[in-house]
Amino acid sequence: MKPRNICVIGLGYIGLPTASTLASKGNHVLGVDINSEIIDTLSKGEIHIHEPGLKHVVQHAIESKCLEVATVARPADAFIIAVPTPFKEEEFGEFNGLKFKLADMRAVISAAESIVPHLKKGNLVILESTSPPRTTCDLVAPILERSGLKAGSDFHLCYSPERVLPGQIMQELIENARVVGGITKESAQAGQDLYEIFVTGRILKTDATTAEMVKLMENTYRDINIAIANEFSRLAEKFGVDVWEAVSLANLHPRVKILEPGPGVGGHCISVDPWFLVEAAPELTPLIIHSRLVNDGQPNYVVEKLIRSIGSIRNKRIAALGLAYKPDVDDLRESPAVEVVRLLQHGGAQVTSWEPFKPEAALEGIKMATSFEEAIQEAEILILLVKHTDFRSLIATEVAQHTHARIALDTVNGWAGEDWRSAGFTYIRLGDHGS
Numbered sequence: 001m002k003p004r005n006i007c008v009i010g011l012g013y014i015g016l017p018t019a020s021t022l023a024s025k026g027n028h029v030l031g032v033d034i035n036s037e038i039i040d041t042l043s044k045g046e047i048h049i050h051e052p053g054l055k056h057v058v059q060h061a062i063e064s065k066c067l068e069v070a071t072v073a074r075p076a077d078a079f080i081i082a083v084p085t086p087f088k089e090e091e092f093g094e095f096n097g098l099k100f101k102l103a104d105m106r107a108v109i110s111a112a113e114s115i116v117p118h119l120k121k122g123n124l125v126i127l128e129s130t131s132p133p134r135t136t137c138d139l140v141a142p143i144l145e146r147s148g149l150k151a152g153s154d155f156h157l158c159y160s161p162e163r164v165l166p167g168q169i170m171q172e173l174i175e176n177a178r179v180v181g182g183i184t185k186e187s188a189q190a191g192q193d194l195y196e197i198f199v200t201g202r203i204l205k206t207d208a209t210t211a212e213m214v215k216l217m218e219n220t221y222r223d224i225n226i227a228i229a230n231e232f233s234r235l236a237e238k239f240g241v242d243v244w245e246a247v248s249l250a251n252l253h254p255r256v257k258i259l260e261p262g263p264g265v266g267g268h269c270i271s272v273d274p275w276f277l278v279e280a281a282p283e284l285t286p287l288i289i290h291s292r293l294v295n296d297g298q299p300n301y302v303v304e305k306l307i308r309s310i311g312s313i314r315n316k317r318i319a320a321l322g323l324a325y326k327p328d329v330d331d332l333r334e335s336p337a338v339e340v341v342r343l344l345q346h347g348g349a350q351v352t353s354w355e356p357f358k359p360e361a362a363l364e365g366i367k368m369a370t371s372f373e374e375a376i377q378e379a380e381i382l383i384l385l386v387k388h389t390d391f392r393s394l395i396a397t398e399v400a401q402h403t404h405a406r407i408a409l410d411t412v413n414g415w416a417g418e419d420w421r422s423a424g425f426t427y428i429r430l431g432d433h434g435s
């Protein structure tokens, strides 16, 4: 039997799309978030995040009364936990002199605790938040069992990782393959029954810890592959090679797919999740630790490259183009672009930032422009930090008419160097020789 009353805890980038998609299939869904501002916004039919296609689905779900929102949970047939698992800001682990970050599981703990008073026999609980290995069995199950019910016999418990790409969430949520790990076979089956409500991709059943590992392996694999691309960008510069040309030639090999270098790795997933494996077993993860350090060091490398190219940046007026963690999203979490801006400021530069997807961003100590024109007008240097579609389509000759700047640093290979050079700019590109 498929659950009809579903409670989704956490209405962020995953919880809100999941809750509204389930509601759009005619289920009665209660979306819960502890942030009352989010609940107020959603109650008015507005949304607090930018994700193509999401607003329409949410509005429709709220209007049809299939989606209700509240700050506290209520009894339901199934509970889905989709809360953030960031890392701790001030506490670190250490292994052989290397510092590593630790998972902050407080949101998962309080989400699980909020279910306890409502848990009934036959319920299904699914954890979707990216979590260290064994979280479902060793952390979530004991909390839920405070209800007096036994996980796996009185209620079903699963881990099912979300795997959607921000910017394409509404489509990938439905079409991507789903891994559902149950603490028992029956739990996995109950999880599959729930996802069959809206998933058209394959649904694959396994155990909970395997499902946790799958998620962490996917993001760690990507992090390591971006780290090697970033390391190649440094090597290319050292040897007078254009990394972008070298990567495109290497990628002609049928079994090679090198990713793109850039100013670093951001977002709430890839820059965070590999640490969960490190924390669980630092003695087994030297490659993962060092890849994280390479990617975390890339903003500093960008600033060093600028200084190597033009000399001191002290008192230089710089326009930073893009603060999001990747193209065409409004998400600034763990963004390497923000880190580059902070490091430039630390080096004495006067930076004005322009983020078209979040012009109202209020980041401590960061000066935001209200338009692209305002950001570049008084600048001496332009730095392209995010390959937003809008930035890629800028025409160098037109930009030149609106700014004093004649230096352009492109950290993402977003512009055609020749165009910028012929428009009178000294064009510098990350991973490029001769600059």
Ligand code: SAJ
Pocket (backbone or CB within 6 Å): 130, 162, 163, 164, 165, 166, 218, 219, 222, 226, 259, 260, 261, 262, 263, 264, 265, 266, 267, 268, 269, 270, 325, 326, 327, 336
């Ligand atoms: N990046 C590079 N070079 C590249 C690709 C990405 O520097 O060639 C950078 C991006 O600019 C960004 C960061 O890496 O700063 C991460 O971006 P991303 O597009 O690789 O990934 P996310 O964090 O937006 O989404 C990932 C996805 N995981 C994988 O591709 C394995 C997504 O499927 C997951 O659902 C998501 O993490 C998540 O929620 O865990």
